Amino acid sequence: MPIIWTEMVRDEPTTRVRARFAVGSLVAVLHLAAIAVLIRAFAPNVTAASLGRVTSAFNIAVTPPLPSPTPPSPPPQPAKQPRVSARQGRAAPAGKKANPREVTAPKPRIVVAQAPAPPIVGSGNADSSGARQTGVGTGAAGSGEGTGAGGIGSGAGGGGGARAIKIAGDIVSARDYPAATRALRLGTAVTLALTVGSDGRVSACRIVRASRDPEADRITCRLATERFRFRPARDSNGSPVTSVYGWQQRWFTPPAK
Structure with missing residues (x-):
């Protein structure tokens, strides 16, 4: 009596189809590459344009995965206001009484005008x-x-x-x-x-x-x-x-x- 292996596989049809398609595409590309090598070896006169037309039909567009969405930044926290005590809010104490400096007026200069001498009637000996x-x-x-x-x-x-x-x-x-x-x-x-x-x-x-x-x-x-x-x-x-x-x-x- 033959032994039958039973494998329990999770039902993921979409993933399996994508995997098979990728494997098939890879195998096709490898075959084409092998064919191109053989043509280069045994038929060097084949133009590069013909080879390009053959290989261009097998271009596969690979879409890069989309980046994961950036989580929103948290809202800014309000700045904390410094606490002002009741003592700090009071008015400053009164300053010291300023005494003005005494200003001394300069002593007036008294000019004594000399009275002119009486005219001399005569001069000489x-x-x-x-x-x-x-x-x-x-x-x-x-x-x-x-x-x-x-x-x-x-x-x-x-x-x-x-x-x-x-x-x-x-x-x-x-x-x-x-x-x-x-x-x-x-x-x-x-x-x-x-x-x-x-x-x-x-x-x-x-x-x-x-x-x-x-x-x-x-x-x-x-x-x-x-x-x-x-x-x-x-x-x-x-x-x-x-x-x-x-x-x-x-x-x-x-x-x-």
């Missing part, structure tokens, strides 16, 4: 009241009337002798004259004729040429009579005699420094 030119003359840069030559009196005459010479006394201060009339006399001069006695003192004063300030002219005559001292003129015998001495007093503004 004290003996000449600041108005006499250099050299031996007959007064403050003026011409005297001589020592009696041709005049009336006890002069030395024209026979020689010595003229009177001023040896003391000055009029150099602006305080000797009134300030109210200063503008009248500035830039002007007064010419005097002083009578000098044999004792060297002024015995008389006459205004020969007046200035614009009559009061200043009178003051000049008075001061010359009170302050001036002379070495009297002498005649040809050397005896002191009375003579006339010319004097010019000027008022001017000192130059700016």
Whole structure:
């Protein structure tokens, strides 16, 4: 009695058909390849085009398997918010009280303006009241009337002798004259004729040429009579005699420094 093998196979008709078809196709391809090798070996003159037409009928399109679907990505988790404590939400403490820095003002610079000095009536040597030119003359840069030559009196005459010479006394201060009339006399001069006695003192004063300030002219005559001292003129015998001495007093503004 023959032995019958029974095989229990799962019923998968579709899978078995596909497997058989694939095996059959593979066997056919192998046969065609063997035939092509034999033709190449024994019939080399067969054109490649004929071989290509024979083999082109057995092209099998193999469809690649579809990729498995990608599972959907999970939804993003919400970001966790940091917990804020009640202490962190409170207002900051008050800051320290700021004390402003004291500002000291610079000490003001006090400029003391020096009052201008009063104008000097004359300048030069004290003996000449600041108005006499250099050299031996007959007064403050003026011409005297001589020592009696041709005049009336006890002069030395024209026979020689010595003229009177001023040896003391000055009029150099602006305080000797009134300030109210200063503008009248500035830039002007007064010419005097002083009578000098044999004792060297002024015995008389006459205004020969007046200035614009009559009061200043009178003051000049008075001061010359009170302050001036002379070495009297002498005649040809050397005896002191009375003579006339010319004097010019000027008022001017000192130059700016």
